[in-house]
Amino acid sequence: MDKPVRLVILGGGTAGWMAANLFAKRWSRTQVHITLMESPEIPIIGVGEGSTPSLKRFFKQLDLTEQEWMPACHATYKTNIRFVGWSPASGVQEYSHPFYSQPDVFNERTFFTNCRTRRLGLDVITDPEKFFINGELARQGKMPIAPPNFPFQMEYGYHFDSQLLGHYLASVARARGVVHHQAKLAEVLRNDRGEITALQTDAGDLLAGDFFIDCTGFASLLMQKALAVPFHSYQQQLFNDSAVVMPTPALARPPVETRSTALSAGWCWQIPLTHRTGNGYVYSSQFISRDQAETEFRAHIGMSNSSESCRHLSMRVGQLAQHWSHNCVGLGLSQGFIEPLEATALHLVQLTVEALMDAWDDHQFTSNGRDHFNRTVANHFDGVRDYIIAHYKLNTRGLNNTQGSDYWRANRDNTQLPESLLQILDVWYRCGDLTAELAQRTIKPAFNSASWHCLLAGYGAFPPLATNQPGQGKGDLYRECKVADFVEGCAMNFPLFL
Ligand SMILES: Cc1cc2nc3c(=O)[nH]c(=O)nc-3n(C[C@H](O)[C@H](O)[C@H](O)COP(=O)(O)OP(=O)(O)OC[C@H]3O[C@@H](n4cnc5c(N)ncnc54)[C@H](O)[C@@H]3O)c2cc1C
Structure with a gap:
């Protein structure tokens, strides 16, 4: 297969414009000609x-500063995801998944050791947000932007208006030479191969x-429709297939x-x-109707009496059998x-585009190169899938007299892992x-x-506490290593958000 010179992107959602920008930047001094329809x-x-955090790398690759793109997309910083009510029976009302940053290298081993100590039954501190700088920033509502004399690299993600991000990326791509063609696809022409x-x-x-x-979004007009590439569904493991959305005023x-x-x-x-x-x-339409979901959603966001309508969406969960x-x-x-x-999702878009560009630059537009690409991308998808499934499998909703439902029970009882x-x-x-287990994986x-x-x-996926504890705080590296002093000290360098 020769290196392609005329690249045609069909679809102008976030995925299409991200790809157009990455191609245009990497190949600005080559013969590659990019059209987006x-x-x-x-x-x-x-x-x-x-x-x-990979979106931060995306903008850096494109030489676009936060001062430029963030106001254009009403963007905010994201240091953390807070999970509320997923495991109430283990005594955890909420917990955080902070993005890992460079200062965390000092506390990571302490956190891992405490987790192991707790798995052995000792009563030690294991709340993730207490060990990671981004967890502390989230607790204090601080931006992850440190002064220049803070000697560590910070990682973080963003929240943004997806419509505005699309417009913004489109304008950058056009200015960098991408040809924008507005038309509807009628037919796909193919050769005898x-x-x-x-x-x-x-x-x-x-x-x-x-x-x-x-x-082309869920329509997958070229891959699934024209080329008949099969789709591997994850629905046996991930039951959610629908969403209902509605904005509320800014906080x-x-x-x-x-x-x-x-x-x-x-x-x-x-x-x-x-x-x-x-x-x-x-939500999963197997367990709740569209109307029930909307009623529960409105009550949750305090919009039960609002006349504004909600938007309903269907989702198809899984991946193509071959991405190329x-x-x-x-x-x-x-x-x-x-x-x-x-x-x-956008993280996977970025990884896919980067893998494709690497194949192009490394002269890997061969059947071997394509197989390697397909294995790499499929593995990224499967890795994300495993992590997401674990959130459902491990839930404790409905145990120990906490509020549960058939949905949460079915997730916990699911054996198709x-x-x-x-x-x-x-x-x-x-x-x-666990670190050694993950490190020995080939991909x-x-x-x-x-x-x-x-x-x-x-x-709180731990065994019950042992009855014989060594004494208050003994063996707890969080206390012995003064992790709180370090994390809170680091956080002093960061400004409040807004
Ligand atoms: C409920 C929900 C929540 C999500 N939350 C997140 C999140 O928090 N973070 C995240 O990273 N991702 C999230 N995603 C995924 C994210 O929305 C998408 O990955 C992202 O918007 C990219 O979409 P897309 O560009 O692939 O498709 P789309 O936005 O659907 O774009 C499809 C494009 O194809 C074009 N097209 C279609 N048919 C034709 C045709 N016949 N001729 C010409 N053009 C055509 C359309 O005009 C359009 O430009 C979420 C998705 C869902 C469903």
Whole structure:
């Protein structure tokens, strides 16, 4: 397969414009010609407003500063995800998953050791947010932006208005030479090897290309429809297939974290932006009807008496059997989706584009290169899937007289778990070394050991306390290593948000 020169992206949602920008930046001094075609009649999905720290790297790669893009997208900082009500029977009302930053290298071992000590039955501190600087910033409502003399690199994500982010990225891409073609796809033309040669628009124009990127959202017009690439569903393990969303006014002091609250048949996000608050209930239609979900959602966000309408969405959860087939790659919702609990969709978009660009630059436009790409991307998806499933499998809602439902019971009782996840849980419950287990995997896991420890410790996934304790605070490295002094001392360097 020759290196493609004419790249055609079909679809102008966040995935399409992210790809267009990354290509345009990496290949600005080459012969590569990039065209993005989208239909003005078919709206983008318009949800997806939280990110992981990889979005910070994305903007850096594009040389776009926070001063430029954040106000244009009403963006806020995200240091943390707070999970509320997922594991009440273990005594945990809420816990945090802070993004890992450079100063955390000092406390990570202490946290891991305390988690192991607690798994052995000793009463030690294991709340993730107490060990990680971003957890403390979230608690204090501080921005993760340190003064220049703070000697560590901070990692964080963002919240943003997805419509505005799309517009912003489109304007940058156009200014950097991407050709924007507004038309609806009518037909996909292919040669006798099955490769796509051109897209025909409903106006009869032909858009010829050497390589195509399918960013058509859940429609997956090139990968699933034209090339008939099979789809591997995750629905046996991840039951959520629907969402209902509605914004509320901006909070007086927006927190620097996403809040994810467990409800009767799913969970609700709260994403603070500067001009409004995004809310959405992600649920399983097997366990609750659309109307019941809306009623519960409205009550949860305090909008029961509002005449404003909600928006309902369906979600298809899983991934393509191949992300690259013939001369086409699926990207964004067209390649798959693993529900928004850890806001990983744009992260996966970015990793997919980077893997493709590396294949191009390393002369790997071969069948071996394509197989390697497909294994890499599939592994990222599976890694995220495992981490998300664990949130449902480990829930304790309904145990010990706490409020539960069939949905939470079914998740807890689900035995259709991937082997890769079972191994992690097995190591944890056998008091093994989770870091070593993850490190020996041939492909790097999507979530690192710190994130797995946050999840498992945050859930309170521990045996009952031993009756014979060594005495108040003994063996508790949180106290002995004065972790609180370090974390709180670091946090003093950071400014309050707004
Ligand atoms: C409920 C929910 C919550 C989410 N939350 C998050 C989150 O917090 N964080 C995160 O990272 N992600 C999240 N996501 C995922 C995120 O919304 C998407 O990954 C992201 O918006 C990218 O979408 P897309 O570009 O793949 O598709 P879309 O936005 O659907 O864009 C599809 C594009 O294809 C074009 N198109 C379609 N058909 C044709 C045609 N016939 N001819 C021409 N053009 C066509 C459309 O015009 C449009 O431009 C969430 C998703 C859902 C469903």
